[in-house]
Amino acid sequence: MTTFREGWETALYGPDGFYRRERPAAHFRTSVHASALFGRAVARLARAVGTSEVVDIGAGSGELGDILRAEGLAVVEVELDDELPSSIAGLAIANEWLDNVPCDVAELDEDGVPRYLLADLSLGEVVSGNDLRWLEEWWPLQEPGDRAEIGRARDLAWASVVERLAEGGVAVAIDYGHVRAGRPPYGTVTGFRAGRECDPVLDGSCDVTAHVALDSLGGSLVLQRDALRALGVSAARPSLELAQTEPLRYVAELSSAGEAAELLDPSGLGGFGWVWTAAGEAAVRRASRALTD
Template identity: 50%
Template sequence: MSAWLSWRVATERALYGPGGFYRRADGPAAHFRTSVHASRLFAVAVLRLLHAVDAALGHPARLDLVDVGAGRGELLTRIAELAGPGLASRLRLHGVEIAEHGLPAGIAWSADLPQDVTGLVVANEWLDNVPVDVVELTPEGVRLVLVDPATGAECLGDVPEPGDLAWLARWWPLAEAGTRAEVGRPRDAAWARAVGSLRAGVAVAIDYGHLRAERAAGAYPAGTLTGYREGRGVRPVPDGSCDVTAHVAVDACAAAGEAAGARETALLTQRDALHRLGISGARPALELASADPRAYLAALAEASEAAELTARGGLGDFWWLAQSVGIDLPARLTPRRPAPSGPG
């Protein structure tokens, strides 16, 4: 007999419960490639942003870098290696993750966000793994989609709760029977907590996502829920054998961050953000090949890595949602524009 669960409950158990996907010994890096794994240049860009935040804060005695959804601490480890002695003496590194770790001494670790952060909070591919409910519009109205965790089979359930219906009306209106959506309210709340953890500084969410105009136009009639295993997209089955993920409504998260106290918001692609942080992917001049072949090959390899981080149709299309608390956003992330706030 099938045990039908909402996708939110089933995904929570599959990813974070006992034996869940994110508690496995091999870790997410064995199944998909993030920007952190693609190149050390991603850590270089984060460090440059951290320096900009440090300057905006007036170089405080303690500067925090919090990595939310830190995996096995790859980003924090690289930042520790790259930070010069002047910054390292003030820098406090903190990873937020449920999995076990083997990090060097001096890097703090917790399952929950720390509070009173002064510095930079980075959430790279975190929000897409905050579990959400899936709904479908039927001739009788919106209904929850239920799933059998063992097989991935689905059926329709009850009407979603009023708060979810209100979120859908504002952020993902459904117009045709058979169309689906993921209800992003849990992600809004998670991002509001991340922004709220700042005493002063900047929070950045980096993820694949979409905007209300696309959603309302029917760009995602079946929603975006999918699975990943061993580097390949697979049918999402919430049994712990694969990642279960869905695109992020980044504009809804931006509005939640503003409600949590964000002063300024920037919403830009990773391609644009990395270009602003000096990661361009430009090939080195050919003259360097004859003048210094070793330097040319190193620069060529770096350009190749930067190209992967900024590629159209790939990592470059990720959204960067940057929001500041207590300070203006660093100039490296400008020009700024308000995030869409939806109707009403």
């Protein structure tokens, strides 16, 4: 019987999978699409950690790369079927990649035993081994019927990036997610089609995503709101005086403040997590200063 994870994998990345046919921007809006301020902040982060090279993992249609190149940076885009570079000495960014990495889903049966969810939503084998250990450590289930996404597939995907960091390299995964203290009891698997949330059907007709267990990835976690502020993104509105003296600049600054507000909104994009790891003491210092000061 097909597990939910196998069905999810085929629905997104199989021969007729959603991501083989569709352009992500047609179905949902990431920070990259919300405003060029996001890409410019990533460019500032790259410069702050001392590099002009960015690896964009899960690059989608490459909109982030366009902004980074306009900022004078060299960009390597990694999409389906591309190999990750064997060594990353610059900045690696994965914006909303890990939520699209299919993972197993566990549900507690009536006897309180965790079992794998199958693609037809019935329950299969008992969860055991590393998956069980992951659940016990990161997302303990409480009541029969409770569900959890087992984050090991995302942890492993992210580890495959982090292990490629060379001295000075920095990797940042940006995504919606949760931490151990606030996991939802019924899991978070969701579908998106044409900009709207829908049932996560595994037939390739929609995107299927689940929030990321950000704390199990390893690394330091900072909220997007705080990271972007530290990188100079501000939602401060221009003074009304400017409207009199330089009306065009006033309108531009007002629009930029509106876009920044969307990126910083704590109940929206601003609540996303930035999980970062840097290789070497100097890189840790630089990244920490850039992302948290």
